Amino acid sequence: MSNDHKTQPETAIQLPELNTTTTTTNTTTTKVADEAENGTLVISNNSTKKLPRNYVVMHIVLRVACLLASLVSVIVMTTAKEKSSISIYGFDLPLYSKWSFSGSFQYLVGVSVVVGVHSLLQLVMTAPRMLRKSSIFSSRNHAWLIFAADQVFAYVMMSAGSAATGVTNLNHTGIKHAALPNFCKPLRSFCDRVGVSIAFAFFNCFLLAICAVLDIIWLSN
Template identity: 60%
Template sequence: MAEECKTTPPALVAGLEMGTMSGPLASPSPFSISRKVRPAMVDGVHVMLRLLCLVSSMVGLSLMVTAKQSSTLSLYGFQLPVYSHWSFSDSFEYLVGVSATVAAHSLLQLLISAARLQKKVVVIPSQKYAWVIYAGDQIFAYAMMSAGSAASGVTSLNRTGIRHTALPNFCKPLHVFCDRVAASIAFTFLSCILLAASAVLDVIWLTCY
């Protein structure tokens, strides 16, 4: 009687134990599904961050390069003509240079990402590419932070003058110029935050894939 009993083949038992059985009774692993879904989500967020960074850096750049104004300043009863232009400050020139570089970097990465999405392939194809993008995002984020900080110091000086001296507040007669510069600095820090978010996304990709 023992010989007539049908037993499960050893190969099938091994397949059940290892979870390699395929067919209508075998359900896909949730981990394998998430591995397929997560790259598409990461790619979408990656492209969105690139687009937002491009827009913010271009807006900040355009605001700064159009910052100029002529007016008159009252000093001890004398009316003095004053003229301000973004190119008069080394800090503002530094901000323009960094913003233009970040805009070019964001545009290049956006075009590459869009081309890869159109071909229906992953935006970040390898770990080597991810490391390069991660390093670039970090470098540009620190550069934008330093440019915004340097420009903020000059703008603060223009608004408050120098304490304990008779230097006036130049932003009173040149309020249009100062407002444009302030808005440009705000968009510069926004670009810095977006680049930092891109760097965090690169780290997530390097950690999970």
């Protein structure tokens, strides 16, 4: 008799838990849908995309080069001054030239100082992150900000170099059909210093353009 009355196995014991799981899943799905619809859903992604170390080294080298180019441009320009004399219609006239006499040269010095400070700040912020072997930018917004700054400074530096070049060309060629001669003949040292400063300004513009390209590479990676 005991064999005829075998205990039937219990079934559907986990059904309540399955229902609970299904209900929880549906609730979570509904909540996510509501957050997405209301614009409050934030997807977190803590993974950091690492670029080759050569990229970081190139970034540091470019910032150092920008800083040095700015320093050379400022130092050479601010030390450009010379005394001499020139003969016009048989009269010897004294000449004294100084970089601060030209607004274009002052503009070039001001822009070079700003670019130098910008490059120094980037080095100060980047070096500790490189030592920790983390990304050189803290976020994409930070990268976009630096990209915009590099582009703006590159264009402004080009503008300053072009303005200074115009004044230097005028000193070299003088004014046709007028009594103003070539001032760079008696003021050779002054014009040479100004030319070197302008050359480093254009070189700095080129370096900033490369920095902007590296910023884009980081953003697209």
